[in-house]
Amino acid sequence: MNATQQEEKEYLEEIKEKLTLAIRRIDGSVRQYSEELREKKEYIHEHQSGMDDADMVAAGQSIDRMAFTGEAAVGQKRKLLKLGQSPYFGRIDFAPRGQDTMPVYIGVYSFMDENRRGLIYDWRAPVSSMFYDFELGDASFTTPSGVVKGTIDRKRQYKIRDGRLEFMIENDVNIHDDVLQRELAKSSDDKMKNIVATIQRDQNAVIRNETAPVMVIQGVAGSGKTSIALHRIAFLLYRYRETIAAKDVLIISPNKVFADYISNVLPELGEEHIPELGMEELAADLLGHRYQFQTFFEQVSALLDSHNAAFIERIRFKSSFEFLSQLNQYLLHVENTYFTVTELRVGNLTVPLPFLLARFKTYHRVPLLKRFALVAEDVRTYVRNATRRKLTGQEKSRIGEAIPRMFRFHQVLDLYRDFFRWAGRPELLRHNHGQPLEYADVFALIYLHMRLEGIGTYAHVKHLLVDEMQDYTPVQYAVLSRLFLCNKTILGDVSQTVNPYSSSSAEAIERVFPEADVVKLYRSYRSTVEITAFTQRITPNPHIIPLERHGQEPVVAGFASEADELQGIQRLVAAFPGSENQSMGIICKTLRQAEQVHAALDAASIYLLTDESTLFKEGIIITTAHLAKGLEFDVVIVPFASAQNYKTEVDKSMLYVACTRAMHQLTLTHSGPVTGFVSA
């Protein structure tokens, strides 16, 4: 061990000691809080009879305050205990211009000594940004009060686990690469992890962007989009801690398993759990559970099961911008032509038609179906003034009923049906009374509800995160933009659409959010160079830059029959526990195929993940490409990779998603000719 390492080890011990002392102090104050709380409660109990309402309220408030301070202390202790395991991962020695050099140790949380001197800086602190943005030499960072310039004289990275320094790297040339390589080469057995120690410069720029009202991240498979988006949330929670709390953020996630898969990251970064909602849940909530509808998963499954040209055409049209603009034109048409004023007599008085029409037009800012009550009230006032008498109850309700009758429709669903007639495309709506709506109709119907009846916004949400953006259509974005008026982070990859007939690129999303900052990421971290090269055969992207990490060539294994193929998969599964890998994903095209493989393998330790599942499981998982989106595995097996099974555009998307889930090893199996999508 050299002198530097010795010095660092001693410093680590010193910090650990300080952490232990700080934990003891917190323990002491937690004990004191609970003792005071107990005494206060006892006091109230004994003096209850002599206390008036004001005393009781004051006592209650003081108990709440104590409990809150106690809880904060417990939270702080949890952070310190975590820091004890791994206090910091980086250090820069920074000399602000004209001042002495100071070492800045960077960790997941900050830690100060009793004199409030920073011993460890939170990775999100302004000074820590230099660790990600600069090498040795000139550097600067921005604080709320201005830019601080200076020089970085030293830069180090550490891996500290269970309080022990495992390794230390002096970065005089290329930052991060060594540590990044080690991190990426590891096998993964669990949910998504934080990447604070190895965030790259371009990723850091996205994480710390404070100005974009809408941030769109379009990145290739494995470019860290989801990781970055979650770190961005952690950053915003830190930067705006006075105004945004974890409960004010909302993640729109593709399914529950994905939500569970990413649920560790923010707590690892010291933040609370973030609320999460699926698109279907949002839809059901907005439609007030009035309609039954197909899920997105069911729509994709139907596309995979059979090639139905009419079904594809319906989806394609409803995923287009044209659909959204036609809906908007239709709303204008409704506004201008569907309110037909007719004679309205109250007693001897006839309400003039121009008066009725003018009142209807006055309320053009009010959703159309909400205007009738307002117009009726105006008519009542008009009649009262004209006749100089009070109206009878019967007259009042006659007016209330007459106005809506002047409008052609009363149900939004009827208007939606009428839209297709108006557009000259009645065949594009397949919906019989009492039947579930097709998924492609759900958000269009919500959009009409919003425009015609108004729907309350989600005003409490202060930041919205939308993952898998390519799977949502312009109409869905139009709904989201009206519903969530807050800043947004939207991320995805057009190549990973599960439905090529309805995929949205960053450019498409920009049309809905013209104020968006769009960032494109091409460096891929997940897979080995060999796996990335293989997946490029399926969906080429000339811009992709795989991180230089090598492994086995992917294997395409042909078998004489399906039974042989399943036995071949069984052998791979049996050999897996002895390997250095920890997670395996067997990814099929459809749920039926996944169930078939699951039944054939017949091992209790293999978990079948379906659209009903809510939890991500460690070990061996069998699932579909759609449900595996966003997940990753050390080893991936793609069964039934035959020409017969993977032949359409949707099949190709599924194959691409499945293969890009692999970090270290990829095997495709098939019986019959192999799919043309992987031919070299």
Ligand SMILES: Nc1ncnc2c1ncn2[C@@H]1O[C@H](COP(=O)(O)OP(=O)(O)OP(=O)(O)O)[C@@H](O)[C@H]1O
């Ligand atoms: N800077 C980094 N340091 C270490 N690991 C990283 C870094 N960036 C990305 N990774 C790793 O790369 C893998 C892919 O990241 P992530 O799942 O966030 O990517 P993605 O772009 O959302 O992928 P996909 O769209 O294919 O689901 C993860 O294992 C993540 O930890």
